[in-house]
Amino acid sequence: MLEQLTGHEDPHPIYERLRAHGPLTRDNGMWLTTSHPLANKILRDRRFGVRYTDGTYPGNAGLLPESFLETDPPDHTRLRRIATPAFSPKKIDEYRTRVEKVADSLLDKDEFDLITDFAAPLPISVISDLLGIPDADTAEFADYGALVAASFDTGVTAEMANANDKVLALFDRLIAQRRKTPGDDVISSLVAAEAEQKLTAQEMLGTLVLLLVAGFETTVNLIGNGIRALLDHPSQWTLFKANQELAPAVVEETLRWAPPVQLTSRIAHEEVDGIGRNEMVTLLLAAANRDPEVYPEAHRFDVLRVHKPEHLAFSSGIHYCLGATLARMEGAVAFRALARRMPELRQTGPIEFRDSVVIRGMRSFPVSRS
Template identity: 85%
Template structure:
């Protein structure tokens, strides 16, 4: 159904053709919705899950297939509860000063690639701190994140499996070190949870991989998509530069208008209206975020927009993005720093899009401060 989306700079015309079929369309056990109310309802409905009713998972598993992102209760609830303290509002506030310092340091340049030189290193630095990963081990994280994102589309290739093995080896080494010398980091807290029999060694590894990727993938694409939107809408960029307190509004409108994650899916665990047991529903989150029944002038990028109800960029229900608070804070800091340090920022060459249907963002975005 979605093969035609690959390589498209703007998938929304395709989403609109699907919208014309109604709020819920499909056949053969495969359903799709572009409706914000329908998608939000399904995401919150406990009759839908990430796996089939017998607990088995879909065949096209990604590198995150073993993480709690793709689990149902009670295992999802148990593992998410263990990981949640690392992303508490208090913890995020403690990281704000570091994010501001890193952002400023990364902008000490004239011509650069907004993605590889700024949008990626910023959150990678923060999530590495949060997990207790030495700077020397973070060089390949951006490439690894891109491979994980690609695996969601196409399944796991040999290249992806090799990259995953290297990251698992890194975590094995760090876990062994923390067993000897515990610290104030997520790995140490997970080791303590393992000792208390609250998770297994394998669950600890899969949780660390998820937190690593979730900790920077969303932010990289949020920053890239947001700056592209601002530069493509000069009046909005001018408005923001004159009113830097609108940083949070820029974040929210970017998440609605150009979300990093365009779609997700749920599986019915019982008959729900027209949807049969074990039938799959694809939720087009990006289309739901431009639902004309919910948002006036939905295709207009407007940082002054009132976001009621909340967009679905971070999903909804029990799988609401664990790193949402962190991503929002990093996005605010990044946009504010760019507006302050580079008010004359301009694009200097064509952007390169990531080859992904599910994760939408830029691979390259050449810019100059003047």
């Protein structure tokens, strides 16, 4: 049934048909869960990992360097610890002014595409600052981020392979520069960690590519999905415009109601409750986020909803999204900027959806300020 999800504007009718089979079911020989409690339990259970017990990773095309997202402990623990300081509360506060300035600068127009002209440039600008990408390289960096995102939908293309070579060359050049002249950025901190033999050169590249891709994907789709939800629910849009302090609540309800990442997988490292060793379980995060056993009126978009327990848009357990705090801040700033600057915002043309099972978002969302 999952193969029917590609390109769907609304995948939830399919999720609900799967939910009817119980919290854990098989579809074409694959274990699936739509249950929030079960998905959360599996994500936190150390008997599950992201690799098979022989250390191989499923579905790795080999083009992008592997990152800690594709590793189990102890490598995951070691590499994540090195990247964590870039996302401390102090650092997020330092980024906020930059995000507010960029968001305002992107809204000096009457008609535009919400995705390509606002939701995408905003996180790329922030990630470029975070990594210390020079202004002269930011445009190429942004193009690469967009191509990597597209590869989740279409697979690896020749254009993607060429862009991958270019961005890895860019990272190699910047790493060499930081070895000579360290700065106050993530590349410099990773170079220092490499010098202390805390990670390898390949692991450093994998971490940098992950921060680019994850930071871009989550935020662009959070912003797009949130604004679409607000415009499709006029009473919620009116409520938010009158109470812009609700921006963090809009972020949380968007993440629950239309999470950018729809699903993830875990592999049992031993037999667990009938799931065999080295069998994979697909966790339908978007379905879990609308589990009626957890969230009353689960299919209703409600920015005043009390989120207990927390949604699974950022996963759970040891692989909980490292950049969650940054994405939340960027989303809240973006929603407030649009409500303040464009209270009469409206859709002006057809939306083009991403052709993906894993990622839920839009390629194009034409809007006007009035």
